[in-house]
Amino acid sequence: MTPPVRLLIVDDHPVVRDGLRGMFTGDPGFEVVGAAADGAEALVLVANTSPDVVLMDLRMPGMDGVTAIGRLVGSGSPAKVLVLTTYDTDADVLPAIEAGATGYLLKDAPREELVRAVRAAARGESVLSPAVAGRLMGRLRAPHQPAEEPLSQRELEVLTLVARGSSNREAAARLFISEATVKTHLLHVYAKLGVNDRAAAVAAAYDRGLLTPGGR
Structure with a gap:
């Protein structure tokens, strides 16, 4: 027992x-x-x-x-x-x-x-x-998560345009790159910020101070 x-x-x-x-x-x-x-x-x-x-x-x-x-x-x-x-x-x-x-x-x-x-x-x-x-x-x-990888200058430029409301096509035209390249940069941004879409990427970037209202 x-x-x-x-x-x-x-x-x-x-x-x-x-x-x-x-x-x-x-x-x-x-x-x-x-x-x-x-x-x-x-x-x-x-x-x-x-x-x-x-x-x-x-x-x-x-x-x-x-x-x-x-x-x-x-x-x-x-x-x-x-x-x-x-x-x-x-x-x-x-x-x-x-x-x-x-x-x-x-x-x-x-x-x-x-x-x-x-x-x-x-x-x-x-x-x-x-x-x-x-x-x-x-x-x-x-x-245990890997250290945050910083965004490249080009990725920040793409994200800044997205935050201002630009479409992928408009961002590509502004930066003189292809639309496919913009999509690739955004995929890298999503991965680095741990998000899945444009809105979440912009929110995360503001939260981390990567973007500032009225700034870049």
């Missing part, structure tokens, strides 16, 4: 702590070994109770969740930390994951999802709510 998952609950709101304790205590697959109101208390309880999973809130008075996660990981504790919070901003998600959290769930998660997540965390599996996963993947992909 599989032993129950030993769970420590960390949240500064007594009602939340009591609610989570009641939920998991009623399930024979879990043993709630303690509850803490902040990160400092959690560290003491982890040392004394050896939980398998710490269900950790983030924004708490005293020692916050991210600091506590970092301390736990740094101490070599085998406990897995599953963040359970209301907040899903980059400023909350990224530091928690970087500190060593195994997973990140929001407090509006259904009961069944939370139970599955705690079991998965106990197995060492990463668990992320869909909203958090999308945000995290979007941010983590960015550092």
Whole structure:
């Protein structure tokens, strides 16, 4: 028979702590070994109770969740930390994951999802709510993208004319090049700016300061 998952609950709101304790205590697959109101208390309880999973809130008075996660990981504790919070901003998600959290769930998660997540965390599996996963993947992909390649002078000239409303044919006539060459330059611009059409290219160029109102 599989032993129950030993769970420590960390949240500064007594009602939340009591609610989570009641939920998991009623399930024979879990043993709630303690509850803490902040990160400092959690560290003491982890040392004394050896939980398998710490269900950790983030924004708490005293020692916050991210600091506590970092301390736990740094101490070599085998406990897995599953963040359970209301907040899903980059400023909350990224530091928690970087500190060593195994997973990140929001407090509006259904009961069944939370139970599955705690079991998965106990197995060492990463668990992320869909909203958090999308945000995290979007941010983590960015550092691995190739460095931005600058637009050539000719590509800027073509894009400037497009921004002023010129068609490919009109741009070709103004620059004394063929229409096919204009299309080729635009394809290069799209690739460098990471866009798919003329309007998006112009918007991206203004956003990056490559084009300025009334300027080139």
